[in-house]
Amino acid sequence: MSTRAVAAEATRERIIEVAVDAFSGRWYDEVTVRGVASDAGVALQTVRNHFPTKDELFLAAIERISGSIQSVRDAVTPGNVDDAISVLVDDYDRTGDMNMRLLAVEPRVPVVQPEMDHGRAEHQAWVERVFADAFKGLRGKARARRVAQLVAVTDVYTWKLLRRDKRLDRVQTIAAMRELVLALHD
Numbered sequence: 001m002s003t004r005a006v007a008a009e010a011t012r013e014r015i016i017e018v019a020v021d022a023f024s025g026r027w028y029d030e031v032t033v034r035g036v037a038s039d040a041g042v043a044l045q046t047v048r049n050h051f052p053t054k055d056e057l058f059l060a061a062i063e064r065i066s067g068s069i070q071s072v073r074d075a076v077t078p079g080n081v082d083d084a085i086s087v088l089v090d091d092y093d094r095t096g097d098m099n100m101r102l103l104a105v106e107p108r109v110p111v112v113q114p115e116m117d118h119g120r121a122e123h124q125a126w127v128e129r130v131f132a133d134a135f136k137g138l139r140g141k142a143r144a145r146r147v148a149q150l151v152a153v154t155d156v157y158t159w160k161l162l163r164r165d166k167r168l169d170r171v172q173t174i175a176a177m178r179e180l181v182l183a184l185h186d
Contacts, residue, residue: 012050015040019051019061024098028105028112033057055111062115066122069095073126081185084130085154085178089170092159099156127151134185146184153180 018040022031033054037047051057069091076084092099099119106112127150128135134150135143152158154177162173 011040011042011046015042015047015050015057016060016064019057020064023058023061024065024095027101028058028109031058058111059115065095065098066115066119070122076126076130078130079133081131081178081181085174085181088154089159089163089174089177092156092163093170096156096159096163100160103156123155124151127154131181131185134181149184150181153177153184 015036018036019031022036022039031054033047033051034044036057037044040047047057051060072087072091076087102112102116106116124147128147131150135146138146158177158180159173162168162176163170168176
């Protein structure tokens with residue numbers, strides 16, 4: 001790779017990292033391409049060369065965020081409820097507020113909805129893999145109901161209710177979610 005290509009890739013990475021911080025910490029509408037350029041220490045045109053639109057910048061940032069979430073969650077051993085809930089709460093402590101903001105704008109910001117749909121599908125797949133013991137012997141509607149229950153008790157909305165609305169600390173949030181999950185294991 002030439003020196004110029006290495007420099008361009010380093011600039012792209014810096015822009016993505018700044019975009020990750022911006023979309024993680026602020027409302028979608030508050031993030032501007034101009035602001036990302038300024039925070040990355042590059043010209044607006046430089047950002048536009050890599051990401052012609054705000055939507056493309058958002059997609060690059062959310063891909064990075066999603067990859068980070070997935071790698072942490074994939075490390076959970078199926079059946080290890082304690083580890084799963086601890087990892088989940090730690091993940092939500094990092095990304096939950098961002099997710100709540102994105103869920104709020106999802107109906108009116110077209111680029112957000114497919115990403116949130118993808119996140120919901122990934123969460124359900126994770127639940128089905130990690131809590132597979134809870135589905136033993138269940139078929140059809142009974143299995144679908146149990147999946148829905150476990151998705152609900154491990155959802156970011158449940159975390160928000162426990163952590164933000166009820167102001168439980170991390171340990172108490174983990175205990176509450178663990179108890180909810182274990183109540184669904186027969």
